[in-house]
Amino acid sequence: MAQSVAFGSVPTRLGDVLAAVTEDGVAATAFQDGPRVRARIAGRLGMAVADDPARTAAARAELAAYFRGELREFTVPLDWRLMSPIQRKVLGTLHGTVPYGKVVTYGELAARSGTGVPARGVGSIMGGNPIPIIVPCHRVVAGDGLGGFSGGDGVESKRWLLTLEGHLPPTLDWDL
Structure with a gap:
């Protein structure tokens, strides 16, 4: 089965912060959301887009808590594949x-x-x-x-x- 990426965003004082989550973890975040941003990230990952809010739930919750000043350490798994x-x-x-x-x-x-x-x-x-x-x-x-x-x-x-x-x-x- 081919891997996919799911997207979810949270509203913050700095705009909508987007999280791109693969089966392995958060592969990307961005300070904006929109179809072009999502397509660019999916293209860089070489993955199809999945409509999977459950996959992004933990990242969205942690980002929201961070921006409320309630979270000091992220615990969501990370997918480092976009890095050399x-x-x-x-x-x-x-x-x-x-x-x-x-x-x-x-x-x-x-x-x-x-x-x-x-x-x-x-x-x-x-x-x-x-x-x-x-x-x-x-x-x-x-x-x-x-x-x-x-x-x-x-x-x-x-x-x-x-x-x-x-x-x-x-x-x-x-x-x-």
């Missing part, structure tokens, strides 16, 4: 060693991953992370500031996520 071995090593190191509310610099993650990838390369890997939020690339910062972010509204989305996690103090207009 180097990406998997760097993003796996990030996922396993940088907890909620903490950050690491690009250089520190480069050293911690033991891959020989320089800090600039780590930045590129973060920009290509297929599972943002759950694999928390927003927790990787520059040595002199926030650094970049390719998800959602860019650095403002990164700032919002780090404020949600308590790493950055809320501004007067910040709202959960």
Whole structure:
């Protein structure tokens, strides 16, 4: 039987966050939902789309709880197939060693991953992370500031996520 991918999204302060879930786990997340986004992810996976809300239920529930400020650690299984071995090593190191509310610099993650990838390369890997939020690339910062972010509204989305996690103090207009 061919594998398939199911999609589900949750409304958040950063827009509808989409989860793409295979039989093995969450393979991708996106800061937007829509037919083109779903088709692009299904195409990258080389899978047919399944209408299977039950398959996405755990990911949707955990994402919703995270955005409400109630979840500090994701437990849904992950499907790492969209990553090269180097990406998997760097993003796996990030996922396993940088907890909620903490950050690491690009250089520190480069050293911690033991891959020989320089800090600039780590930045590129973060920009290509297929599972943002759950694999928390927003927790990787520059040595002199926030650094970049390719998800959602860019650095403002990164700032919002780090404020949600308590790493950055809320501004007067910040709202959960």
